[in-house]
Amino acid sequence: MVIDSGAALPRRTEGEDRMFLALGRWCAHRPKRVLAAWLLLLLALGGAVLAYGRVTSEAVRIPGSDSQAALDTAARAFPGPASGNQPLVLHTAADGPLLTGETARAAVERSARAVADVPHVVSVVSPYDRPGGPAVAADGHTAYLSVGLDVTGRDVTPDLTDRIVDAAAPARAAGVEVTPGGDLAAAVDRPDTGHSELIGLAAAAVVLLLGFRKAAAAGLPLAIGIAGLAVSLAAVGLAGHLMDMPSSGTTIAAMIGLGVGIDYTLFSLTRFRELRGRGTAAAEAAALATATAGKAAAFAGCAVIAALAGLALGGLPLLQALALAPAVAVLVAVAATLTLLPALLSLLGRFLGSAPPAADPAGSGRPTGGWQRLAERVAARPWRHLLAGLALLLVLAAPAAGLAFGQLDAGDKPAGSASRTAYERLSAAFGPGVNGPLQVTDTLPTAPAGPQDPRITKVSTALAHTPGVASVGPAQISADARTVRWQVTPTTAPGDPDTARLVDTMRARVLPGATADGAGTAHVGGAPAAVADLNDRLADRLPAVIGVVVAVAGLLLLAAFRSPLLALKAAVLNLLSVAAAYGVLTAVFQWGWGARAIGLEGAVPVPGYVPLLMFAVLFGLSMDYEVFLLTAVRERYLETGDGRRAVVLGLASTGGIITSAALIMVSVFLAYLLSDDPVVKMFGTGLAAAVALDVTVVRGLLVPTTMTLLGDRGWWLPRWLDRILPDLDIEGAAHTRPAADAGPAVDAGPAVDAGPAGDAGPKADAGPAAAGERPDTGEADPAVPHPARPALPTP
Structure with missing residues (x-):
């Protein structure tokens, strides 16, 4: 076969396609084994939780920080x-x-x-x-x-x-x-969020029932979501024995895991019903749904996990624990979608109903309805809608310019809780600083003569005369007479910004001056100092983490859609939607706008790890809808060659399912506003706002307008990059392309094993190969032009 050197050669990952198809078939034809395996996993994890318990810890360690040095010195x-x-x-x-x-x-x-x-x-x-x-x-x-x-x-x-x-x-x-x-x-x-999960599930059930009109179809995503939730919460709880896992980490894992678990199942179930509408048998439809929508879910899940992995650059155990918790939940959701779901689809196929297949965009059955009318209106006036969408996002993002990292303390706990009651009684009796004393340690080069040693007296006096210090406890000398410790009580509460400024003053001026004559090496520790160091470290690492997450997301989209401009466009729009979510977070929590409506008494500080973790989660979640929409647009473009028409049809065909998925996700996130924990409320508010904006303003306005304005240039790919990029075929379109669209028959090719006997479904990929495809692999042959596939723009 002669290959034209000037033509693009997509690299189809056939082995990967067959892997997902084979996995789907294996699970669909052995559903009882799969169900038994998941049941055993649940029982094993449940038994381990009963035996060892799910534990959390609010300890904060910042390796290399001054507060950690003070803690380690005092511990020794x-x-x-x-x-x-x-x-x-x-x-x-x-x-x-x-x-x-x-x-x-x-x-x-x-x-x-x-x-x-x-x-x-x-x-x-x-x-x-x-x-x-x-x-x-x-x-x-x-x-x-x-x-x-x-x-x-x-x-x-x-x-x-x-x-x-x-x-x-x-x-x-x-x-x-x-x-x-x-x-x-x-x-x-410790917060009990069980009621939040139940409310989120109830809201999801309503959306699913309205969408599918069948109880079995509506209940299946809920069953998968609950199974994944149980496994992931048990795993995260057990991980708390090995690392300091904050209580908010398990809640975030539940929030993310439940949302993506239902969404991934929804996409696969929709594809399964389409295949059933074409007459495909239940077991084979389950396998094909796994090879298509399941593969897309795996890609989207890996994108979320990759974005969370970028938080490892923060070098903080707290951040790593908070990233691990939702990553485990997403991994479990993907595993359930690829294994448990096809087994249940095969068993329950006759109860799930069917749906007509997506209409041929070139024929009379093209998608119609509200989403098509919106898409045509947006594509007809792209500049107007682009500027309107950008203006809305920029207005919402404006408060983010004033976002400052702060510290929550027990005074921000719900009224009536033990933590809040103890905090208020101690504050009223001894001053607010008693709830967060600072620990100053000084390692002396030579043993002091006693508590009255001039070196010790000088430090004690300097600390006592520092503005913002309420009292200084007596100096304690270690058994080896080399280390001295003072307890310093501030005049302000642990979460007060003045306490953080006091820590900076003691480190920058007070202690260096008091120890300048050889009085040793002093460190400032305690909970307020540790949180101040945490926020400083997060602020320093924030640009690097954001850069890595954006780069990873861009590379994944580049590999998925083989378009540098689309990858860049997606990264920019995602940054805008995250900035808008930050603006909402700042206005509601830091400024207190509407705080009472979500169960807070007023403004509360935003811990530094919340925006950072939210950024990684949102960038990963946005890949889900980006993949689903752009895949549909790319398929239409390859079929029609009309960039504007591809955008309209892609948005029209995916608008409904993306809206349903986002509505479920938003409902789950908002249900967590009922939690008493301010951090959980922050994640619920920020994530819900970001997903709502992403699916309306970004996917409904900005993506179609930018793609319409880019036109064919949006699909431009340099020749050198085309040679090294794989063609991932994220939605596995090759498995479900209707025979009517395949073009003239060239060679039937080898039939793919349809699994054990007894499945009457058609054999996948056994139909006539499309013209312009290699008979042995189904891979596009650039020497033979596809009758319905335009050549992608090249330089």
Whole structure:
């Protein structure tokens, strides 16, 4: 065969196509084995969760930071409880007994001894015996016990907290209210988002039932979504034993996993019903749906995971854990779409109904309806709609210019929660800074003479005279007399920006001046310092992470659609939609616009990891709809050669299904606004806003207008790039191309094995090969022009 050197040679990944088809066939013809395997997986993970539990941890580690250096130095020099000291807040009403009274004091002391006997409690410091002075408020109505545990924060369970609180029964009997704080409170305040998942599923059920008009068809995506949700939540919960997994990580995994699981199933089920409408048997239709829509779902899922993997550049364990959780959920959703779904499609085929196949765009049965009318209107006046869409996105994105990373603290928890109650009582009694003290460590080159050593006195004095410092505890000297530690209580709350500025002042001016004469190396640690370092690190790494995620997404789209201009266009439009989502996030949370409507009391700071993680998730999710729409446009272009008509027909044929999928995703995300956790509300609001904008403004206006204006240039591909790019055939169009469109018969080619006997469905790819295709592979032969396929533009 002679190949024209000037013609493009698409590289069809036939092995990959056959792999997805073979997987779909295997699962469709062995549904009971597949169902049994998934059931065993669920039982195994469920048993492991029952045995070991799903654990979370709010610990923050920033390798290489000053706060981490302070923490590590203190851990070596001052070994203590694994979890540090956790407060057990004691409080009496204004007309109640004073904690300094003899009766109340005796009850508190008995409670302290009882708490010390609780398993995992290694130390209890009475408020009357603290080394730095009594931990009793001036009015005598508030105090706290300091409880040391031999387990870290991730292993503090609600049961342990309850046992400690129950042990303080003598104090309660004396009229003292006992409230856990710190990790003890976090254990009992862990959010339960079960109601959010149920509401999201209910909303998805309504959308699916309206779309399919059949209960079985509407229920199948929900079943796949629930199965994937159960597996992914169990896996993420078990991963918490190996790494610090924030509680919001499991919620984000549930949010993303449920949304993409239902969406991927929806796309595959739609293709299955189309194939059934052509008369294809259920098992074969399930296999072909896996080789087409399932393959697209796998590509979209890999895009999400690749975008999340870009967060590894942040070099932060917290960010890696938050990226791992949704990545696991997406991976499980893809696995369920490729294995569990074809098995269920094969078993339930006769109950799922069918749909007429997509109409021939060149014939009289072309798509009609609201989406076609919208597409024709947009394509007829591209500049008007392009500018309108851009203006809307830019207006929504404007507040993002003022987005600043902040710190949430227990004061932002829901009213009535243990964390919030303990926080407010301690703040009112001892000042807001007591909820987030700073730890200053200084490693001396030579052992000090004692607490009155001039080097120690100089640092103590400098810290005490620093504006923003409420008090400085007595200097503690380590057993080896080389390390000194001070506890510094700020005048402001942990989440107050002034506390972060105090940390910067202490590091930049106060400590360098106090230790300039050889007084050692000082570090500032504590929770406020750690969060400040986290936000600084995120701000520094943000450009690199964004660049990598955009580059990865662009390369994936370039490989998928073989068009540099389309890949660049997609990256730019995705950046605009993410910026608009950031603007909504800033206005609602940082400015407080409408905050009460979503269950907040007012404005709250936005943690630095929220925008970064949201960026990766949104860039990955946007690939889903981008792939689905551009695949349809590309297929129409290859069939008609008319760029404008291809855009109209592509948008008309995919508008309905993309809208349904996005509506499900938005419903799932908005359901999480019912969570009490502000971080979960941030993700729910930001992701819902971004998906809604993506499917309306971006896919409905900006994509078709830019593609119409680009015309044939949008499909331009340099010859050198064409030679190295594979033709991924994301939607597997070769498997479902109607025979009527195949052109004159050349050679039937080898029949693909249709699986075990008993399936009456037609054999895929066994029909006549289209003119211009190689008889042995079905690959386009550039030496023979395709009768309905124009040559793509080349330079």
